[in-house]
Amino acid sequence: MVGPYRGLFSTPGVxxxxxxxxxxxxxMSMLGLGIVLLIEALTDSYAMAGAIAATVNVSYAVATPLNGRLVDRFGQARVIVPLTLAHGTALTGLMLCARFQAPLWTMFATAVVVGTTAVSLGSLVRARWSHLLAGSAKLHTAFSFESVADEVIFVAGPASVTALATMVNPYAGLVTALTCTVVGTLAFAMQRGTEPPVRWTGKRSGSPITIPGIALLSCVFLAMGAVFGSVDLITVAFAEEHGAKHVSGLLLAAFAGGSLVSGLWYGARQWKISLRSRFLRALGVFAAGLTPIMLIGDIRIMAPMLFLAGLAISPTIITGYTLIERLVPAHLLTEGMSWVSTSVGFGVALGAWAGGRLTDVFGASNAYGFSFTCAVLAVLIGAAGSAWLRTPVPQKQS
Structure with missing residues (x-):
């Protein structure tokens, strides 16, 4: 299974x-959960915690395509360095507002800035792979590798931020997230040798969201984001209801672990069926996998069920990014990929808000029904507009 990934790193600078x-x-796997844990510890309300986390995600979702367009026009480094410095300052301000019990509106205001200045680094990494491997069969493997890397992050991040916030200090998780953001993003910006060249034409060429296939994928990922946001918050509440809030990060890590395993398997295979068929099948498996978690009341059983529920995440995301790479013109690629982050961000915000409300009113187990409904909605949207996902097969490079 590891063999296909070995050749990816022979290119200088990769x-x-x-x-x-x-x-x-x-x-990306620590910020929202870290905010939820901090605000819930201060207010004893999952609804309030979800609202502030949703504010960050909505702001991020609104700003990401605009930031992506700036990157396409001016280059990665010139845009992400000032954004990262502003993001770090805003996140520090949010923690200070919480620490000194500033008026509630100040936390929402700083949350807006935190989200607006957050960098969609996953899109920038994939844009570099697309630049280096355009037209090559290795691009599928590279996108698979990045999806696996995302899932490693979603395995390690929730467990780490939960342990830091519950066992060390409510602020410790966010401080760690802040450090990783600033150091990692600035180091990424310094890697100029692999940065895609600016292909801006100087003319208005529209937005990728006007491409029917991109609009459809954005709607699908909006629904998937609602699943992610609601599962994150509801799972924390589920663990607390069973007297084991400290293991909520491990439960979320199991969810991401299923995606990690399937991502390795998916990327190692050479697929003969079309991208469109793969995408629709992965969505169907994703919805089916969420069914059992609505029926479970034992925290020991929930972990393996969340693992199974996560198995379809990576194949869906990998195929989605590959479809975008095929559908979007090269000079708009960063913005095109940013629409995935935007859609997921809006979905996560909706899921966090709705998950918090439903958990407070109906309890965690019943609130999982919202997550399942959103997964079914993703399947229906994808199936209804699947004709827009037909793409030409690119000529392969050696």
Whole structure:
């Protein structure tokens, strides 16, 4: 299974941007959960915690395509360095507002800035792979590797931030996330040798979201993001209901662990069926895998069931990014990939808000029904517009 991945790192400079990109986007699995744990510890309300986390995600979702367009126009380093410095300052401000019990509006205001200045580093890493491997069969393997790296982050991040916030200090998880963001992203920006060249034409060429296939994928990933956001928050509440809040990170790690395993397997295979068929099948498996978690009341059984529920995540995301790479013109690629982050961000915000409300009113086990409903909605949207996902097969390079 590891064999196909070995040849990815022979290109000069690849190891540098891969390692920096990994650490720079580590906080994507830590930031939202760290905010939820901190705010819930201060207010004893999952609804309030979910609202502030949702504010970050909505702001991130709104700003990401705009930031992606700036990257396409001016280059990666010139855009992400000032954004990262502003993000670090805003996240520090959010923690200070919480620490000194500033008025509630100040936490929401700083949360807006935190989200607006967050860098979609995963999109930038994949844009570099697309630049280096355009037209090559290795691009599928590279996207698979990045999805696996994402899932390693989602295995390690929730467990780490939960342990730090519950066993060390409520702020410790966010401080760690802040450090990874600043150091990793600035190190990524310094890797100039693999940075894609600016292909801006100087003319208005529209936005990738006007491409029907991209609009469809954005709607699908919106629904998937709602699953992710709701499962994250509901699982923390589920663990607390069973007197084991400290293991909530491990439960979420099991969810990501299923995706990690399937990502390794998926990327190692050479597929003969079309991208469109793979995408739809993965969505169906994703919805089916979420069914059991609505029926479980034992925390020991929940971990393996979450693992099974996560098995379809990586194949869906890998195929989605590959579809975008085929559908979007090269000079708009960063913005095109940013729409995945935007859609997931909006979905996570919706899921965190709805998950918090439903958990407070109906309890965690019943709130998982929302997650399942969103997964089914993703399947229906994908199936209804699947004709827009037909793509030409690119000519392969050696």
């Amino acid at each position: 190891k540098g941007f891969v390692i920096a990109g990994f650490f720079g986007r580590m906080p």
